[in-house]
Amino acid sequence: MVPPTRLKAFLNEAGDIARFTSRYFLQGSRPRYEFRELIRQCYIIGYNSFPLVGLTGFIMGLVLTMQLRPSLVVYGVESQLPIMVGIAIVREIGPVITALIFAGKIASSMGAELGSMKVTEQIDAMEVSGTNPFKYLVVTRVAASTLMLPVLVILGDAISLFGSFVGINIRSTTSFSLFFRQIIDNFGFGDVLPAYIKTYLFGFAVGIIGCYKGYNSRKGTEGVGKAANSAVVISSIFIFVIDLIVVQITDLLGLN
Amino acid sequence: MKIPRPYQPDLPPQPGLQPQPLAQLAAPEDNVIVIKNLCKSFGPHVVLKDFNLTVRKEENVVVLGRSGVGKSVLIKCIIGLLRPDSGQILVFDRNVPDLDHEELDRIRAKVGFLFQSNALYDSMTVRANLEFPLRRHWIKTSQSEIDVLVKEVLENVGLPETADMMPEELSGGMRKRIALARTLILKPEIILYDEPTTGLDPITGREISRLIIEMQKKYHTASIIISHDMNCVKMTSDRIALLMDGKCYAQGPYEKLMSSPDKNIHPFFE
Numbered sequence: 001m002v003p004p005t006r007l008k009a010f011l012n013e014a015g016d017i018a019r020f021t022s023r024y025f026l027q028g029s030r031p032r033y034e035f036r037e038l039i040r041q042c043y044i045i046g047y048n049s050f051p052l053v054g055l056t057g058f059i060m061g062l063v064l065t066m067q068l069r070p071s072l073v074v075y076g077v078e079s080q081l082p083i084m085v086g087i088a089i090v091r092e093i094g095p096v097i098t099a100l101i102f103a104g105k106i107a108s109s110m111g112a113e114l115g116s117m118k119v120t121e122q123i124d125a126m127e128v129s130g131t132n133p134f135k136y137l138v139v140t141r142v143a144a145s146t147l148m149l150p151v152l153v154i155l156g157d158a159i160s161l162f163g164s165f166v167g168i169n170i171r172s173t174t175s176f177s178l179f180f181r182q183i184i185d186n187f188g189f190g191d192v193l194p195a196y197i198k199t200y201l202f203g204f205a206v207g208i209i210g211c212y213k214g215y216n217s218r219k220g221t222e223g224v225g226k227a228a229n230s231a232v233v234i235s236s237i238f239i240f241v242i243d244l245i246v247v248q249i250t251d252l253l254g255l256n
Numbered sequence: 257m258k259i260p261r262p263y264q265p266d267l268p269p270q271p272g273l274q275p276q277p278l279a280q281l282a283a284p285e286d287n288v289i290v291i292k293n294l295c296k297s298f299g300p301h302v303v304l305k306d307f308n309l310t311v312r313k314e315e316n317v318v319v320l321g322r323s324g325v326g327k328s329v330l331i332k333c334i335i336g337l338l339r340p341d342s343g344q345i346l347v348f349d350r351n352v353p354d355l356d357h358e359e360l361d362r363i364r365a366k367v368g369f370l371f372q373s374n375a376l377y378d379s380m381t382v383r384a385n386l387e388f389p390l391r392r393h394w395i396k397t398s399q400s401e402i403d404v405l406v407k408e409v410l411e412n413v414g415l416p417e418t419a420d421m422m423p424e425e426l427s428g429g430m431r432k433r434i435a436l437a438r439t440l441i442l443k444p445e446i447i448l449y450d451e452p453t454t455g456l457d458p459i460t461g462r463e464i465s466r467l468i469i470e471m472q473k474k475y476h477t478a479s480i481i482i483s484h485d486m487n488c489v490k491m492t493s494d495r496i497a498l499l500m501d502g503k504c505y506a507q508g509p510y511e512k513l514m515s516s517p518d519k520n521i522h523p524f525f526e
Binding site: 113116117120121122124125126127128129130131132 | 332335337357361364365367369371372373375376377378379388389392393
């Protein structure tokens with residue numbers, strides 16, 4: 001049984017995250033809008049994460065193809081390999097793995113950056129400089145994270161499928177156009193849209209948890225380390241929970 | 257020109273030091289900060305309890321007190337970073353706790369704050385650090401005007417060559433100067449210094465104290481300086497306010513307090 005103090009701490013934390021999220025919507029919907037900082041954050045979060053997402057996507061596609069191939073060969077359905085890998089990558093593995101990598105890179109950096117700004121009084125300095133630090137730091141980062149993860153997932157999926165194409169061509173031969181026609185011809189609306197929508201939710205969760213942990217960091221430099229660490233752990237858990245909920249909803253809607 | 261101030265200590269009754277209410281010493285229009293019955297607690301811990309203080313135009317008031325007594329809390333209440341439980345903080349005759357965000361920002365444009373840790377934005381260059389408050393307060397919009405101001409404040413603090421450096425490339429003393437430059441760029445009428453010489457060697461500490469005096473003369477600012485460094489206190493103070501048990505226990509010029517026989521005051525000057 002969970003001890004009452006730990007349960008209370010968990011509920012307090014959940015309440016604080018909910019309050020932080022409602023503050024995000026409240027402050028984000030009111031002017032002054034920080035467009036310049038939002039674009040800067042989109043560049044930092046999106047562009048700078050692309051090499052990592054691209055590399056892991058390529059390896060993921062390649063490895064998945066090489067590991068699936070022997071099983072399909074046994075049943076004589078090797079020709080279905082592009083379809084299987086394509087659906088697995090686009091529907092589930094691409095969004096989830098990219099979001100987890102994104103969480104590892106972005107949530108930790110948000111937690112550490114905002115935490116360090118907090119303990120070195122930079123957030124207070126911003127406030128006395130006529131800036132609403134929540135809008136300038138949190139709203140822009142969460143919005144950038146929400147907008148950039150779907151873009152990264154699309155690019156990551158494409159690179160992953162290319163990795164799969166390379167994987168197939170290691171043992172057998174298929175043309176680039178045939179490989180992609182096989183995948184695209186077998187994709188339906190229900191394969192792409194739910195997977196795409198959930199990436200926005202993943203991006204939002206990573207941004208809000210990273211910023212929440214950093215913005216509420218305490219206990220000096222030790223607190224900064226803890227903020228970065230717990231930002232990754234909690235946002236990763238959120239990614240799986242959101243994935244579970246979205247799959248249940250799409251199942252109920254008959255999209256699976 | 258500096259206004260001559262007839263200093264009178266506000267001390268507990270003792271031989272040779274007669275308390276006199278500050279209200280009698282200066283016309284109300286000379287006061288830039290008036291703090292009345294300020295109270296602030298954190299949970300059960302009472303930090304400020306009926307604290308009173310007045311700061312006049314172009315006056316340097318040093319707030320002295322033991323560590324953890326609430327000196328930084330006091331100036332954070334003045335700038336609106338902390339909300340007091342009760343009492344009034346009149347800055348340019350506006351009660352800070354009653355102000356909305358816009359009004360508070362207008363007051364903050366006139367009140368500089370030098371943080372103990374300098375609080376330079378470590379992801380920005382020195383130039384971007386200096387430009388930040390100007391852009392955020394919508395004070396100067398043209399780049400040429402901003403460039404002139406950045407150059408001017410960097411020259412004033414003696415670091416004109418650092419504009420394109422990152423804060424991490426600067427020494428502790430240089431960072432303090434840049435933090436002061438960032439405070440001065442808005443040409444504030446009041447500056448709040450939170451332990452400006454803490455963590456610096458005695459020579460650099462003296463240089464910073466000298467710089468505070470120079471800048472005060474140049475920009476005609478009033479200041480509240482939080483400090484434990486008695487060299488800094490002696491050099492910069494027009495008046496010292498001693499914060500003890502949440503109240504302003506005593507106030508007066510350095511020499512008067514130093515010669516006080518009061519057992520609570522004397523240890524600070526040993």
